[in-house]
Amino acid sequence: MTIELHTWDTPNGRKISVALEEMGLPYKVTPIDISNNGQFDPAFLKISPNNRIPAIVDPDGPEGKPVSVFESGAILIYLGEKTGTFLEKTGAARIAALEWLMFQMGGFGPMPGQVHHFLGLENEADRRYGLERYSKETVRLYGVMDRRLGVVPYFAGADVSIADFAVLGWAWRHERHKVDLADFPNVKRWYEAMMARPGVQRGFAVSLKG
Template identity: 45%
Template sequence: MTDLSAFSITRKWPARHPDRIQLYSLPTPNGVKVSIALEELGLPYEPHLVSFETNDQTSPEFLSLNPNNKIPAILDPNGPGGQPLALFESGAILVYLADKAGRLMPTDGAARYETLQWLMWQMGGLGPMFGQLGFFHKFAGKDFEDKRPRDRYVAESKRLLAVLEQRLAGRAWVMGDAYTIADIAIFPWVRNLIGFYGAGDLVEFGQFTEVRRVLDAFVARPAVQRGLTVPGPR
């Protein structure tokens, strides 16, 4: 049996199945990217809930794996060269898992880099902008009398949705016929924007018919439906 005792994170979250990928996460848009990918790829994994309510993400055990104190993070007991690999940042984890399984990422050079391009677009633009809009619309930001910060993020979110709308015209998925980690990165954030954040009317989501079409196809996938609930309550 694989021994993960050298990783102090396993003291707070013991591994019942140390031969499986250990996932430390929460069902947020970034968190479910990894659980959805794991479900799509069929890789054996064991999920652990990192509760923000009890500040698990700032515990010494979690920081030993991810010094940036953000979810998700993974510990793969069978990493490169057969050695355990600890990894954080959802985009990096998606690339790693796709490469490990040989799926959800084109092997052709040009298509591979184009997929990474859209992954980076989500990481650097779509996610941060939608997150800021969610703060100013749903959470503490809604109490600010000055609506210029909110309106800034509304405008940028609409611009990004327009970019995605144009990209999806005539395509089944971001990369065409192939479903990839680019879709897994992007659409949990789109779902969150109009669902949890309740900002659909604010960004006039009804005009983005191609985005809606692909979002519906995304959430209809059985692996996506399973991944959206991982990890469940303790």
């Protein structure tokens, strides 16, 4: 059965299109135009109570019943467990995948997102303050990732996991973060390896705007 992906062309949206392509799951995109307040549509609120993209509806959920899932991290865990791919059932690799998924959700997402916001401000004083505060933290997070990727090829260890899909959605915007990946060679190596994967390429190529 075909999963409904309710989303827009954002880092969080790309996490899920990449995961769906990598996992080989059939899906269709329902664009939620957040530039036109589409996230506040009552129909979308029913599946995403926080009015945030992405969200999915899986007609073949647990016990064969339809289920909706919101929050990109929860969606990645759900899809990983549904398919039995990119998320180990037990062991150290599962723990690491969940750790780095939470790292992305709690830090490497909110902080670069603030950089995006302040770059768009016209008030120079506000812009300068925000960029000084959040750019510094964003660069620090790139350093954390670089150290991790200096000892393992992927965030959970030897193999690609949902954590890589989560981080990739935001690393994709590194130029908007004003970050040169040459300053973080391990992140650069990982990023190039991820972007060379056919499933990842399909996940970034699919239109999320209808």
